[in-house]
Amino acid sequence: MSGTYLGMPAFPEAARQALGDDTLRANLRHATHTIRDKRARAVAELDDWAELREAGKQIKDHTLQHLDTYLLQLEEAVTAAGGTVHWAADAAQANRIVTDLVKATGETEVVKVKSMATQEIELNEHLAAEGITAYETDLAELIVQLGDDRPSHILVPAIHRNRSEIRDIFRDQMGIWGRPAPEGLTDEPAELAEAARLHLREKFLRAKVGISGANFMVAETGTLVVVESEGNGRMCLTLPDTLISVVGIEKVVPTWRDLEVFLQTLPRSSTAERMNPYTSMWTGTADGDGPRNFHLVLLDNGRTDTLADEVGRQALRCIRCSACLNVCPVYERAGGHAYGSVYPGPIGAILTPQLRGTTSEVDASLPYASSLCGACYEVCPVAIDIPEVLVHLRERVVDQGGHHLERAAMSAAAWAFDHPAVLAAGQRMASRTRRLHPSRLPGPGRAWSDSRDLPQVPDRPFRDWWQRQQGEKGDAQ
Amino acid sequence: MRVALFLTCVNDTLYPGTGRAVVRLLNRLGVDVDFPLGQTCCGQPHYNTGYRRQAEPLAHRFADVFADYDAIVTPSGSCGAMVRELYPRMGRRAEAEGRGSSLAEAIAKVVPVTYELTEFLVDILGVTDVGAYFPHKVTYHPTCHGLRSLGLGERPRQLLAAVKGLELMELPGAEECCGFGGTFAMKNADVSASMGRDKVAAAVSTGAAALCTADNSCLMHIGGIIRRQDEDIRPLHIAEILASTEDEPLT
Numbered sequence A: 001m002s003g004t005y006l007g008m009p010a011f012p013e014a015a016r017q018a019l020g021d022d023t024l025r026a027n028l029r030h031a032t033h034t035i036r037d038k039r040a041r042a043v044a045e046l047d048d049w050a051e052l053r054e055a056g057k058q059i060k061d062h063t064l065q066h067l068d069t070y071l072l073q074l075e076e077a078v079t080a081a082g083g084t085v086h087w088a089a090d091a092a093q094a095n096r097i098v099t100d101l102v103k104a105t106g107e108t109e110v111v112k113v114k115s116m117a118t119q120e121i122e123l124n125e126h127l128a129a130e131g132i133t134a135y136e137t138d139l140a141e142l143i144v145q146l147g148d149d150r151p152s153h154i155l156v157p158a159i160h161r162n163r164s165e166i167r168d169i170f171r172d173q174m175g176i177w178g179r180p181a182p183e184g185l186t187d188e189p190a191e192l193a194e195a196a197r198l199h200l201r202e203k204f205l206r207a208k209v210g211i212s213g214a215n216f217m218v219a220e221t222g223t224l225v226v227v228e229s230e231g232n233g234r235m236c237l238t239l240p241d242t243l244i245s246v247v248g249i250e251k252v253v254p255t256w257r258d259l260e261v262f263l264q265t266l267p268r269s270s271t272a273e274r275m276n277p278y279t280s281m282w283t284g285t286a287d288g289d290g291p292r293n294f295h296l297v298l299l300d301n302g303r304t305d306t307l308a309d310e311v312g313r314q315a316l317r318c319i320r321c322s323a324c325l326n327v328c329p330v331y332e333r334a335g336g337h338a339y340g341s342v343y344p345g346p347i348g349a350i351l352t353p354q355l356r357g358t359t360s361e362v363d364a365s366l367p368y369a370s371s372l373c374g375a376c377y378e379v380c381p382v383a384i385d386i387p388e389v390l391v392h393l394r395e396r397v398v399d400q401g402g403h404h405l406e407r408a409a410m411s412a413a414a415w416a417f418d419h420p421a422v423l424a425a426g427q428r429m430a431s432r433t434r435r436l437h438p439s440r441l442p443g444p445g446r447a448w449s450d451s452r453d454l455p456q457v458p459d460r461p462f463r464d465w466w467q468r469q470q471g472e473k474g475d476a477q
Numbered sequence B: 001m002r003v004a005l006f007l008t009c010v011n012d013t014l015y016p017g018t019g020r021a022v023v024r025l026l027n028r029l030g031v032d033v034d035f036p037l038g039q040t041c042c043g044q045p046h047y048n049t050g051y052r053r054q055a056e057p058l059a060h061r062f063a064d065v066f067a068d069y070d071a072i073v074t075p076s077g078s079c080g081a082m083v084r085e086l087y088p089r090m091g092r093r094a095e096a097e098g099r100g101s102s103l104a105e106a107i108a109k110v111v112p113v114t115y116e117l118t119e120f121l122v123d124i125l126g127v128t129d130v131g132a133y134f135p136h137k138v139t140y141h142p143t144c145h146g147l148r149s150l151g152l153g154e155r156p157r158q159l160l161a162a163v164k165g166l167e168l169m170e171l172p173g174a175e176e177c178c179g180f181g182g183t184f185a186m187k188n189a190d191v192s193a194s195m196g197r198d199k200v201a202a203a204v205s206t207g208a209a210a211l212c213t214a215d216n217s218c219l220m221h222i223g224g225i226i227r228r229q230d231e232d233i234r235p236l237h238i239a240e241i242l243a244s245t246e247d248e249p250l251t
Ligand code: SF4
Pocket: A269, A317, A318, A319, A320, A321, A322, A323, A324, A325, A347, A376, A379, A380, A381, A382, A383, A384
């Protein structure tokens, strides 16, 4: 396993490999089914869930429509509260800004709050190249980092690991990164949590620079919000002298009233909790409390391009709850790594090809990584019609040249279907030759017949039966 | 009421028995159903694979062929959803792309009168007991587009529950996709087959003699796995069960 996504195989191949890994399959099945059932119960408790979902959708759509206005309002408010706002057009710029800010402090270590945006820009790797070590402090991120692994889930990045694998990683790796795991560590959850606590505590107390993302930014007051379960994020946000937050521009909401909606829908959708244990909010800097320097790096990195696409832009409503991953039968089998980006599952399949484009093999394969069953849309707390966007992105792949054979086949089929006589002739031909049909197909057809028998062709199509029957009726009259 | 059967290209070609069952069932309920021969494919395979513009002539054809009917009945949840949910979307997209409103106008008449079979029976004819007889254990898999796009809800189960002799077995994980997904079955064959095998295992675990759905496309995939694994359960379209009577039982 390596830390980056370069040279990832296309989705179907990566998924095939994942399917062959029985431990992975069992870990994912157990984890996703448990969270999915809990979410369903937590959501069912609210009788205004449908309204909350609609409100979340509308708030996000409104904000995205007036994004320029709200971002400027946010910048003004953050600045007035003592923070500094930086604008990054792409990953390279964002990495440069953060690296320079850290270097200016003279520090060579930073602690990190779990953040999708910094993973998206591969900040840790860039910091490392400049001699700065970033320590992940979220428990699951720590497991991923110590295991030299990649995250496979938005909320539970180590969902593909089970307890004994985690014990082995802690035992073998903690000593290399800092305080070693206690002697005789078992795979009891309480012991694993304690080992992580001891290992991380040392880092929190030493760190002078913290790096975070944010779940929301409130434009009216310039307040940033991080929701989490462990309290480790709270430590990183409050203990260091300098706090740098890298946040996607779509994370802004206009007012605290708007925020209220998401603070209800996010925890129930992600961890199935009525309220998440820690909600940290900060507005610029305050004397004698928390970091003395606060920098906000606003990240575009493909988001304004996504915003320009009428159908695709709804992906920017995403609040990263991961409910769509947990209900997805494809994610459950393929695992998060197959999606070749920090955004796995259904949301990844529509977000990655928009943020990165569809030129690489894996990115072009993502819109097809779905049976369009619609379970993701059903649970999404901001009503992103993921199947609609998937099909829309398939069009994009087709339009860029896509698959020549497929295009020819589709055109031929469309022509035949527009000429019923041709269709009927084809049906009769298939019926007449049905005894000759093999049960397994050669070439591309093997994709079907390797695991499934072909349907048996009947002795005549329905339309022939119908015509004969109508004829008999006519004769009888 | 002039009623047309929109059978779908898959059923016409591969599952004519389902078409005959729908005709027999509707005739028994006093509905005189027509099968306009100009019908072919709704364009769903094209649309879902990313060939929306190739699907447009097929939507136009559908609108022409079925223009004169008061109700269009289809024994396929996914093709029903194509017409009801995706035709209007195609019309809006064509307009947004500055290609005029001819598609939107053409489909405006047929979209609201297109019904999936179980909807037509329960909502339009107002029957749940269709006088059927099928003395076997049956488990029902609600296919995704019927379940989530059309919102068929309890209708199929109500119809099955009223069938004389039929014992309805609860399918574990019923709402999970069977893995067919049109071209998904080919493009992501391994994941698709894995989903299908799990669906078959769940159905076999119920002890049912038949796995019933309201969509033969999904049954083609599920049935292909059943045959490959030589399982002792029969894939069956709901129309064939509902058409079966004591006088003319399904064999
Ligand atoms: S797409 Fe919807 S369900 Fe998926 S992570 Fe985003 S908000 Fe959650």
